[in-house]
Amino acid sequence: MNAKQLEREPRSHYGSLEPVIRKLRAARPLDLNCERWREAHPEGTFDAWRTAARECLRAGLHYDPGPPDLRPETLERVETAAFVRERIEFNTAPWFRVPGYFYTPKNAHLPAPALVVMHEWGGPMLFGSERVCGETDHPVLIEHRNTYTGGRALADFFAANGFCVVVIDAYHFGRRVPRGISSPPVMDAPEPGKLPLGQFFQYQDQLREALYLGVRQLNWAGTTWCGINFGDDSRCIDYLESRPEADTSRVGVTGLSGGGWRTNVLAALDERVKAAVPVGWMTTGDAQQAYNFAGAIGTFNLLPGVWNRLDVPDLIAMAFPAACMVVSTKQDPLFPPAGQCDAARQIAAACAWAGCLERFRDLAPDKPHCYDIEIQDEALRWFNRHLGNKDIADVSCPK
Numbered sequence: 185m186n187a188k189q190l191e192r193e194p195r196s197h198y199g200s201l202e203p204v205i206r207k208l209r210a211a212r213p214l215d216l217n218c219e220r221w222r223e224a225h226p227e228g229t230f231d232a233w234r235t236a237a238r239e240c241l242r243a244g245l246h247y248d249p250g251p252p253d254l255r256p257e258t259l260e261r262v263e264t265a266a267f268v269r270e271r272i273e274f275n276t277a278p279w280f281r282v283p284g285y286f287y288t289p290k291n292a293h294l295p296a297p298a299l300v301v302m303h304e305w306g307g308p309m310l311f312g313s314e315r316v317c318g319e320t321d322h323p324v325l326i327e328h329r330n331t332y333t334g335g336r337a338l339a340d341f342f343a344a345n346g347f348c349v350v351v352i353d354a355y356h357f358g359r360r361v362p363r364g365i366s367s368p369p370v371m372d373a374p375e376p377g378k379l380p381l382g383q384f385f386q387y388q389d390q391l392r393e394a395l396y397l398g399v400r401q402l403n404w405a406g407t408t409w410c411g412i413n414f415g416d417d418s419r420c421i422d423y424l425e426s427r428p429e430a431d432t433s434r435v436g437v438t439g440l441s442g443g444g445w446r447t448n449v450l451a452a453l454d455e456r457v458k459a460a461v462p463v464g465w466m467t468t469g470d471a472q473q474a475y476n477f478a479g480a481i482g483t484f485n486l487l488p489g490v491w492n493r494l495d496v497p498d499l500i501a502m503a504f505p506a507a508c509m510v511v512s513t514k515q516d517p518l519f520p521p522a523g524q525c526d527a528a529r530q531i532a533a534a535c536a537w538a539g540c541l542e543r544f545r546d547l548a549p550d551k552p553h554c555y556d557i558e559i560q561d562e563a564l565r566w567f568n569r570h571l572g573n574k575d576i577a578d579v580s581c582p583k
Contacts, residue, residue, distance in 0.1 A: 192520050195476040209473060212492035216240050218501045218534045230504075230538045237494060237502050242453060244490035247411025249277035252422045258286075262318075266290055266344035269318065276352075276419040280412075283359045284352035284420075285317045287343035288429045297434035297571040298348040300420045300450065300457075301339045303357070304332065305442020305482060309391040310376035310384065312358025313339075313351045322377050324384065332440060334557035342438075345564055347571075348430040350420045354446070355412050356398055361391055399483045409483045410449060417450045421457070432456065434571040438563055440464050440555040441518075442484055444511075448496070451503035459570040460503060461563040463511040463555045464518070468530070469495050471523025480518040497527040500544075501534035507543040507570035508535075511559055513551040524548065543570070 198205050214220050216237045222228065253275055260271040268288045276282045289296055303315040308324045315328060316338040329335050339349045353360045376384060402409055417437075424430040436459040439447045444465035451460035469491055472480060500508050510531065512524040528546040535544040547562060555563075 191522070192475060194474045195479065205473070209470060214493060214495060216493040216498070217495045217530075218498050218537075219530050222537065230534070234502050234504075237498055238453060240493055241449075241487075241490060241499075241502070244487040245408055245411030245414055247407045247415050249280075249415040249419070252419065253278070254419070254423055254426060256423060256426055267340070269340075269343070272350075272423075274419070274423050276416040280416065282352050282416055282419075284313050284350060285339065286423070286427065287339060287347075287349040289343050289346045289348065291344075292346035294429050295431035296346055296348050296429065297436070297567070298350070298424045298430040298432060299342050299567065300417060300424075300435070300437040301342065301349055301351045302417070302437070302439025302443030302446045303351065303354065304440050305354075305445075305484060307332075308384075309357050309361060309388055310379075312353030312360065314358065317351050323381070332554050332556075334554075334560070336557065336560065338438075338440075338555065338560065341560055342564065342567075345568075347436075347567070348424065348427065350423055352416060352420060354442075355409065355416065356391070356395070362394060362398070365390070365394060365397075395483050399486065408487060410485065410487055413446050413484055414449050414453060417446055418454050421454060434458060436460060436567045436571055438463065438567075441553065442482065445484055448499040448503075451506055451508065452499040453502070455506075457503065457506050459507040459567055460500075461509045461511065461566055462500070463559060463563075464513065464516060464553050466500070466510050466512045466527045467496055467519045467523035468526050471520045471526065472496075475520035475523065476518060495527075495530070497530040497534075500531045501538075504535055504538040505540045505543055507566065509545040509547055509563065509566045511547045511549070511555075511562075513549055513553060515551055516553045518553060 218233060221233050256272060256274040258270045258272055262269045267290055270286045272286050273281055273283050301316055303312055307315060307328050311325055314320065314325060317340065318337060320326060329337065339351050343349045356362065399409060421432065421435055424435060425432045435456050437447045437450050437457050438461040440463045444462035447460055447462040448465065451457045500510060510528065512519065514521060532544060532546065535541055549559065
């Protein structure tokens with residue numbers, strides 16, 4: 185892109201307090217940004233920077249779920265021509281029993297490489313895992329998938345192509361929505377798929393209004409939304425380790441939008457991740473603040489004491505030598521092209537410093553905010569290459 189193409193009209197403005205915010209941003213040290221740290225420590229090593237950056241991020245999560253005590257259970261088992269899909273539950277902390285799905289591919293040599301697949305943040309909150317798992321006739325899910333994933337269920341697609349897959353409902357989504365709040369109470373009905381559409385959207389609006397109540401409640405409890413997400417997502421790898429079908433020396437992670445953010449954080453902090461494909465969440469902080477703060481910075485991003493020291497591309501830099509393909513679509517209205525391009529430049533420089541240039545790819549298709557079929561195919565090639573999956577699907581995965 186040339187300079188003109190990188191320009192986009194800013195959307196953010198905080199009125200009379202905007203100059204104050206800009207001064208605060210200008211005064212932050214960003215001392216653990218990979219690029220700045222390397223300039224300040226010419227004798228320093230990539231490993232030394234990564235250790236310090238991870239310590240900062242992990243401390244900023246303010247979350248400790250304790251040692252794993254999964255107590256997994258399979259509640260339902262569905263067999264298709266391409267895979268077996270189990271509806272599961274397991275503990276991610278003493279206070280959370282998390283629902284999700286686990287897939288075993290039929291067209292792969294077991295144990296097979298495994299993926300943690302994340303669902304998006306934006307969309308129908310009454311559904312979590314179901315956005316990326318299984319067949320559906322619910323009109324809201326059909327529209328969501330048609331808009332963002334080419335009509336495909338992402339988890340089904342990767343399982344049909346030889347991967348074990350685990351997916352969970354994120355906190356405040358799907359079967360983990362808060363029930364009994366607002367008036368009328370949110371989700372008195374047990375099955376969102378059985379709700380009339382009018383009532384469905386009423387509950388959906390109430391859940392969105394409750395988001396920042398959730399942030400305040402978590403902060404009062406001494407933790408963060410991002411911390412809970414990482415704790416739960418890391419436990420997904422623990423769950424994979426409990427399944428003999430999965431080869432946990434070959435674990436990847438992927439997701440769109442808020443799922444892309446969760447992918448970034450899990451890859452940054454969990455060394456068991458060997459390959460990552462975050463889609464639709466990469467920028468630099470300064471570019472994002474000026475362009476579209478309110479539209480993209482959600483509850484899952486808020487980490488006081490972290491973003492004054494680190495920048496978003498540092499999450500992927502921390503993941504190296506894991507193989508990371510970052511997908512930033514050029515027409516994405518959430519993120520400024522200048523921020524996307526500068527983030528890619530910083531990540532590439534960090535990858536070169538880490539000595540693994542072949543393990544980073546910046547994919548920037550001329551598309552809106554999506555994880556469509558073409559991007560899915562590129563992600564599949566990336567995972568096949570870097571997780572050693574030579575099993576190619578003989579069974580097509582239906583939309």
